[in-house]
Amino acid sequence: MPSLPARLRTSVAPSTAALVIVTGVGPIATDSYVAALPALQTSLDTTAAVAQLTLTAFIVGMAAGQILFGPVSDGRGRRGLLLGGAIVFTVTSLLCALSPSGPLLVAMRLLQGLAAGAGIAIGRAVVGDAYPPAEAARRYGTLAAIVFLGPVLAPAAGGAVLAVGDWRTIFFVLTGFGVLMVLSVLLGIPETLPASERHGSGLGATVRRMGDLGSDWSFMRHVVLQCVVTGGFFTYIGGSSFVLQEVYGISEGTYATVFAVNACAMAAATLVFRALVGRVSSQRLRLLGMSLSAAAAAGVLGCALYERVDGQAPPLAVIWVLLTVLVGGMGFTIPAATALGQEAGDRSRGTAAALMGGLVFFCGAAVTPLTGLIGYGTLLPMAALMSGFFVLALLLLAVLGRPGGPDRVGRPETSPVVGSDRRRTLN
Template identity: 55%
Template sequence: MTSQQRTRTGPEPSSRPGRIPSMVALVLLTGVGPFATDTYVAALPELRGSLHTSATVAQLTMTAFIIGVAAGQLLLGPVSDARGRRVVVIATSVAFTLLSVVCAVAPSGGVLVAARLAQGIAAGSGVAVGRAMVTDTWRGPQAAARFGTIASVTFLGPVVAPAVGGLILHQGTWRTVFAALTLFGVAMVVAVLLGLPETLPPERRQSAGAADTVARMGDLLRDWSFLKHVVVQCLATAGFFTYIGGSSFVLQTVYAVTPGTYAVIFATNAAGMAGASLLFRASVVRVGAARLRGVGVVVSTSAAVGLLAVALADPAARLPVALPWALLALVVAGMGLVLPATTALAQEAGRRAAGAAAALQGGLSFLVGALVTPLTGVLGYRTLLPMALSMAVFFLLATVLLRFTGTSQRPGLGSPQQRSDAPSWSAVERE
């Protein structure tokens, strides 16, 4: 074996960790991002008045957090490949908790924006390192099943967080919301300390230099067996975030949906996404992650194309909102299969540097989502067509990529006959 081959495949785990990470702790660690994003949405007007700032600055507190989540994954995920997972998640969990206190007492909009950016970096680190810990501990379909569990809870964040925030605001102010996030952070610190052992022993760690970290990420980006999964996820995420950023404007403007009705639509769709990820969790060992991802992409693409057909056939929006709602629900449900499957496939392909792999596939897709979120506002929302066309294009590109790249078995990961605790790559990518 050449030195280049050793770099490409990386060291194989010498043994499984002595303690298995707690799924409760992993869910708290990876789910903090969506929860902390959406909990105080309803408090933005009050926040603006309380801090005597502008609506733009109030909204920037959310934007800064989202940017921080992407940056935290890209910056700190690779660090865990060198320093170990546990020290990173303990440090960032404590940082998230302390920054929640800073947010709760922030005297100005500028301080709050800065604190939210740093808080997002801490939360993003947990997302990347939590995925890496799953990759360290489980293989193949068993890892994919854990990603499905994490995804199903994470997808419920947009449903649960605004409701929790509303209950808090009924009794307090926006500062009370961040006090509650402080308590959430304390619970996360306790869960990490008690439930997350070190999953990357010293003999499997990478070198810690910045140049070596960049080299590992570059190695993954040059590896098409890894990168193809990231590109599929980015394209699908672009279609999904076009819906996230544009559906409220389109449905309320074109179909005269009230804010309350839109909240029901959004929550119902998110619940369907969580249900699809539970289906993924239940069936991935038997069916395979690649096949389930294919189903998810076909469902989302077909629904997006159907939405485009509705936009072209009914430009005056004479049809009831139930039809576009049903199609959007299918788009979102398909993503409940696509996201955990693609996460599992990308992590398996990038197992040699699991932290860097989690950083790239999570951080890049998050950045793409942030970039396309305002797309409908730019192209227009007076009709359904701009949003529907954008979604259809992104999902069709994902479908074409899957069709022409296919899958290939990645050698050197073992098989059920070789390792009882390591299901084969072919089982993960079974078509």
């Protein structure tokens, strides 16, 4: 049996591969069938709006699943809910593949998203259960590095499936992935929350846990900061394809290359985060990531102003480099923010993962269409929005400061950490 990390909180280490599978299902189920939406519309004899709603329903379900099931896991334990979510994901994937109509497919995608969201929130809580803060931060970096490659690999995998099948085939493949999730939980993820450390399992206790963390500024400040940062990041995700294709006239294939390179830069940055977090605090690494993204966004804004004065857009290579730095900065910010939020909400880790993941996801979804609403005929709208969000995040960080002394997350520990010592039962 391989040696376990020092001061492991549980007797058996959860498998990193299993955690990657249960937390990485979102990008796979979201991006693998996007190219099949037109064929899906024709096959089901439905409208383009309904076809697109199958995607929206999954995203909404994924956000709601985090908020619903993360807090419940603090009262009922992790493994049973993870297993139930994996089973529901498998069954709904099969029902998606067999759906005879658009509305039924939308309903199944919503349920599929709820199950995927449960895996994301509870999987993060498992890491916090099993490892002390410094090791947990490194694990978050590892998970993030792999998950961030999902948007790059999933469309290519979906395209390969479509070469030999249709949109239903993709859902049959997702059914197989669901079976893999079930096996991963059964074989790779033990129960990490002992009964002695669980809070009340009723609805009232669950609501009180959410209210407790929601009113705790030492936790919520991390959520607020990450929501603002996510606003800048999702402005890029929602607007860059329109802006770059409109301003520079690049093809969809070229944009896919730009997006893939930037996603790889973010994954690489998370690996650097993992290497540094044992020696540098997560607080400082988050500041580094936010500063890189803010500087890059300011650079894009400068280029946009130059375009407005000169009448000609700067070279695409310049914008591409700046966007790569912006996205790469998120590779530091996201795992650092996850580690800081989970440590601040350590007394209710499932609830902390739910609030941080769900609220941030909802904020990102709300921001995504802004560039399209304001305009994308020039660089300026997207650049101004990105810069505004990232600069606001830095200002908020400066105002909020670091209450309670220096940050402990990501620093080597000098004494054992016992989770129950820092937890407050909310029955």
